[in-house]
Amino acid sequence: xxEAAPRRWGFLPLLRWGAFGGRWRAQxxxxxxxxxxxxxxxxxxxxxxxxxxSPYAIHPHRLFRPPSARYPFGTDDxxxxxxxxxxxxxxxxxxxxxxxxxxAMLIGLGYGMASGLSPPWVDKVLMRLLDALLALPTLVLMIxxxxxxxxxxxxxxxxxxxxxWPGLARIVRNEVLAYKERDYVxxxxxxxxxxxxxxxxxxxxxxxxxVVVNATFTVADLILxxxxxxxxxxxxxxxxxxWGGLLGNGSNLAITGSWWLILFPGLAILLAILSLNLxxxxxxxxxxxx
Amino acid sequence: xxxxxLVAVESLRVTARRAGRTYPIVEDVSFQIEAGSLLALVGESxxxxxxxxxxxxxxxxxxxxxxxxxxxxxxxxxxxLAPAQWRRLRGRQVGAVFQNPLxxxxxxxxxxxxxxxxxxxxxxxxxxAARHRALExxxxxxxxxxxxRLDDYPHQFSGGMRQRVAIAVALACNPRVLVADExxxxxxxxTQAxxxxxxxxxxxxxxxxxxxxxxxxxxVAEYADQVLVMYAGRVVEQxxxxxxxxxxxxxxxxxxxxxxxxxxxxxxxxxxxxxxPPNPLDYPSGCRFAPRCPRVIDRCRSEDPPPVGDERQRVFxxxxxxxxxx
Amino acid sequence: MWxxxxxxxxxxxxxxxxxxxxxxxxxxxxxxxxAYSILGSHxxxxxxxxxxxxxxxxxxxxxxxxxxxxxxxxxRLGYSYIQHVEVSHLIGVYLERTLILDLAALGLAIAxxxxxxxxxxxxxxxxxxxxxxxxxxxxxxxxxxxxxxxLIYAFSxxxxxxxxxxxxxxxxxxxxxxxxxxLTLALPIAAGFSRYFGHQxxxxxxxxxxxxxxxxxxxxWRIATHHVLRNxxxxxxxxxxxxxxxxxxxxxxxxxxxxxPGLGWLLWRSALDQDYPTVSAITLIxxxxxxxxxxxxxxxxxxLDVRVRYE
Numbered sequence: 050x051x052e053a054a055p056r057r058w059g060f061l062p063l064l065r066w067g068a069f070g071g072r073w074r075a076q077x078x079x080x081x082x083x084x085x086x087x088x089x090x091x092x093x094x095x096x097x098x099x100x101x102x103s104p105y106a107i108h109p110h111r112l113f114r115p116p117s118a119r120y121p122f123g124t125d126d127x128x129x130x131x132x133x134x135x136x137x138x139x140x141x142x143x144x145x146x147x148x149x150x151x152x153a154m155l156i157g158l159g160y161g162m163a164s165g166l167s168p169p170w171v172d173k174v175l176m177r178l179l180d181a182l183l184a185l186p187t188l189v190l191m192i193x194x195x196x197x198x199x200x201x202x203x204x205x206x207x208x209x210x211x212x213x214w215p216g217l218a219r220i221v222r223n224e225v226l227a228y229k230e231r232d233y234v235x236x237x238x239x240x241x242x243x244x245x246x247x248x249x250x251x252x253x254x255x256x257x258x259x260v261v262v263n264a265t266f267t268v269a270d271l272i273l274x275x276x277x278x279x280x281x282x283x284x285x286x287x288x289x290x291x292w293g294g295l296l297g298n299g300s301n302l303a304i305t306g307s308w309w310l311i312l313f314p315g316l317a318i319l320l321a322i323l324s325l326n327l328x329x330x331x332x333x334x335x336x337x338x339x
Numbered sequence: 340x341x342x343x344x345l346v347a348v349e350s351l352r353v354t355a356r357r358a359g360r361t362y363p364i365v366e367d368v369s370f371q372i373e374a375g376s377l378l379a380l381v382g383e384s385x386x387x388x389x390x391x392x393x394x395x396x397x398x399x400x401x402x403x404x405x406x407x408x409x410x411x412x413x414x415x416x417x418x419x420l421a422p423a424q425w426r427r428l429r430g431r432q433v434g435a436v437f438q439n440p441l442x443x444x445x446x447x448x449x450x451x452x453x454x455x456x457x458x459x460x461x462x463x464x465x466x467x468a469a470r471h472r473a474l475e476x477x478x479x480x481x482x483x484x485x486x487x488r489l490d491d492y493p494h495q496f497s498g499g500m501r502q503r504v505a506i507a508v509a510l511a512c513n514p515r516v517l518v519a520d521e522x523x524x525x526x527x528x529x530t531q532a533x534x535x536x537x538x539x540x541x542x543x544x545x546x547x548x549x550x551x552x553x554x555x556x557x558x559v560a561e562y563a564d565q566v567l568v569m570y571a572g573r574v575v576e577q578x579x580x581x582x583x584x585x586x587x588x589x590x591x592x593x594x595x596x597x598x599x600x601x602x603x604x605x606x607x608x609x610x611x612x613x614x615x616p617p618n619p620l621d622y623p624s625g626c627r628f629a630p631r632c633p634r635v636i637d638r639c640r641s642e643d644p645p646p647v648g649d650e651r652q653r654v655f656x657x658x659x660x661x662x663x664x665x
Numbered sequence: 666m667w668x669x670x671x672x673x674x675x676x677x678x679x680x681x682x683x684x685x686x687x688x689x690x691x692x693x694x695x696x697x698x699x700a701y702s703i704l705g706s707h708x709x710x711x712x713x714x715x716x717x718x719x720x721x722x723x724x725x726x727x728x729x730x731x732x733x734x735x736x737x738x739x740x741r742l743g744y745s746y747i748q749h750v751e752v753s754h755l756i757g758v759y760l761e762r763t764l765i766l767d768l769a770a771l772g773l774a775i776a777x778x779x780x781x782x783x784x785x786x787x788x789x790x791x792x793x794x795x796x797x798x799x800x801x802x803x804x805x806x807x808x809x810x811x812x813x814x815x816l817i818y819a820f821s822x823x824x825x826x827x828x829x830x831x832x833x834x835x836x837x838x839x840x841x842x843x844x845x846x847x848l849t850l851a852l853p854i855a856a857g858f859s860r861y862f863g864h865q866x867x868x869x870x871x872x873x874x875x876x877x878x879x880x881x882x883x884x885x886w887r888i889a890t891h892h893v894l895r896n897x898x899x900x901x902x903x904x905x906x907x908x909x910x911x912x913x914x915x916x917x918x919x920x921x922x923x924x925x926p927g928l929g930w931l932l933w934r935s936a937l938d939q940d941y942p943t944v945s946a947i948t949l950i951x952x953x954x955x956x957x958x959x960x961x962x963x964x965x966x967x968x969l970d971v972r973v974r975y976e
Contacts, residue, residue: 183910184680186914188914192932192944197941297810300810315808319808429879430881435877439873443873445896456881
């Protein structure tokens with residue numbers, strides 16, 4: 050980030066690579082990570098239009114078939130096409146995590162800005178509360194809620210958003226404190242700019258790159274959390290497929306030697322997390338000028 | 340002087356590998372240093388002087404290698420040694436002091452441990468003996484109240500004191516050769532003079548052969564026995580110090596002497612010479628100094644400069660300045 | 666120094682108090698209250714009311730809050746209506762198993778990370794260093810439940826070398842049962858640690874004191890162990906503190922994959938049984954352990970920092 054005041058970034062902030070110093074093509078990490086993730090997204094949402102076998106159609110005489118031309122990913126314990134289940138399973142696995150991280154981003158941004166712009170004693174109280182929240186890992190909190198209320202896709206999105214914002218809030222707050230000391234903010238204050246105006250005009254824009262980086266990591270974390278939760282049977286419930294749930298099912302059937310029921314969902318989760326980590330790390334390197 | 344020099348470097352050539360090609364970084368450097376004698380290796384930053392020293396120590400950075408030549412320490416051909424054998428010579432036969440004393444010591448070890456670490460490993464000293472040896476070394480390099488300061492950490496010392504400690508580290512195993520790579524550049528003027536005086540005293544007392552690397556000719560005028568000027572990886576002038584300072588013959592040497600910086604800022608730009616040294620990956624043909632040389636003629640750009648002069652003052656130049664009669 | 670310790674302790678105390686409060690509100694924020702989760706959603710209103718009265722849930726919230734605190738300070742974490750025991754009786758033995766697994770994995774991860782990180786720092790941009798870097802990124806992203814199943818599939822199902830889960834009865838049996846879970850849990854942590862530590866080590870290898878050490882004839886092994894390690898290892902302690910949540914999350918999943926009856930496994934089973942007193946007690950314990958872990962890391966770090974400081 051240069052010292053120069055950030056420029057206007059319009060309504061599609063994700064398309065503004067200028068904030069990261071431009072030339073994102075020169076970032077092999079970002080480009081390759083993004084490519085892999087987009088392939089996974091296409092697999093989940095476009096795949097079912099190309100491979101039209103139903104993920105719910107049961108074939109009792111075709112159980113545990115290894116991968117073949119008709120069933121490229123084999124069939125499961127009920128003879129369902131595993132490729133179809135993998136495609137449909139991608140939608141909640143990725144979608145819930147992406148939307149959930151948007152929720153987390155909004156809460157974290159608001160909380161962090163509020164904390165950073167508040168008087169120091171309010172800031173202190175809010176930060177201690179964050180410490181307490183951060184002591185509870187996302188997955189543990191989600192298990193807690195899953196034990197009390199049954200979770201559907203919508204409640205998963207809301208809860209994942211509600212439990213995964215504190216990390217972002219802390220980063221935003223630290224950035225706010227740093228930016229408060231910057232010359233142009235001090236200058237604006239001299240001219241009598243109000244806190245709310247400052248937040249909108251300067252901080253929000255200055256915050257944008259770091260928020261995008263952390264949102265990327267948050268999506269990866271939520272994919273992992275959701276997959277873990279579904280793996281444990283506490284997330285997305287069968288018969289709706291999800292990658293975590295499919296992997297959990299596959300692991301219960303490992304004794305049958307059906308490796309494809311383990312390998313494909315595991316690889317999908319791994320690739321999703323890996324690709325987003327690469328994007329986030331690439332952007333972070335860019336921000337830190339490495 | 341004895342006929343058998345402590346250091347003898349012959350036709351040293353160091354190359355870098357980049358993208359499958361090799362580039363010469365240091366070419367055809369030869370010199371000898373006798374016991375109790377000081378050779379000043381002079382040049383701008385990037386001329387290959389530090390790499391020459393690194394080659395002598397066997398500490399070339401990764402990606403660089405000695406392509407040809409010969410290095411003898413006390414008569415022993417070190418390039419013929421296995422890496423582990425060569426490593427054992429470091430510290431025992433050749434010690435080294437580097438530019439930045441602030442970074443040269445490990446920040447998280449008390450200094451006495453660092454001073455005698457190599458001696459402990461070499462001679463198997465026990466703790467009291469090692470502490471005694473550390474005290475002796477620190478006193479020899481002039482650290483005041485050395486007995487009280489053995490357990491101090493590097494950050495508790497000033498820059499000049501740290502350089503003294505670094506010299507003590509280098510001398511721990513009584514090496515007979517000392518490589519000093521810009522040891523005073525990072526220090527203020529008064530401290531510079533003190534450190535130089537200390538090095539000179541140690542050289543005379545212990546008969547050290549010193550390779551002193553600097554970009555500042557004025558520093559070594561008083562102490563050097565020989566001067567070797569490098570430019571862009573090549574020797575341009577090599578002479579006895581008295582002759583050299585009486586009259587350097589290479590235009591670059593003259594420029595260096597004319598451009599002696601008044602303030603000791605590290606890696607100072609030589610403003611009296613137009614332009615910058617060439618990039619090692621893209622050396623010009625002919626004389627490498629030609630693009631910046633005030634006395635350049637056409638032949639300089641096409642032919643390598645021939646050696647001119649004798650053993651006592653040799654210069655590689657098409658149009659050297661005349662020798663001053665001594 | 667002491668002032669710093671007192672300040673740090675008070676910060677942790679505040680965090681702990683807030684954590685306890687938070688868990689209290691999380692329990693009481695459930696729609697219909699805890700009684701519904703115990704009796705199921707089809708329970709009659711009379712049964713719910715009776716249970717509420719029995720558990721003291723009909724009292725005003727502030728009073729319940731004080732009772733909650735009083736019970737905690739007595740060491741009573743609640744009563745499991747599913748297992749019909751005090752939760753605190755359950756926790757002890759499960760916690761011990763979890764600590765064994767987590768500490769073994771942490772120790773293995775640290776040992777591997779130090780070795781790999783030093784090697785990576787030494788190799789720097791060389792091809793070997795890049796290969797290490799690639800595997801670190803991949804293993805760090807590897808979900809433990811995927812690693813776990815792959816290991817079970819390979820070493821238990823196909824090769825039949827090690828048990829796929831559970832615990833042993835003899836010491837040797839116990840160790841055999843621990844091998845795969847420890848490897849599984851240690852893998853992503855070792856990857857994360859070694860990536861960070863490798864970066865630190867690389868920075869240290871660039872320092873002049875390494876060159877000075879080489880110039881006085883020290884061997885690479887001694888430079889790595891006596892010089893680089895000493896300087897690179899300090900931020901490491903903070904990192905261990907930061908990795909504690911990762912350890913617990915990984916622990917929950919690893920214990921579930923391997924049916925290893927530790928705290929995480931108990932959390933999972935209790936969640937499936939909707940045994941909310943047990944779940945909330947374990948949640949609280951994990952939070953407390955995390956805060957304590959961070960506290961210890963911070964204190965250790967500042968003690969080391971007082972002794973030596975960079976410029």
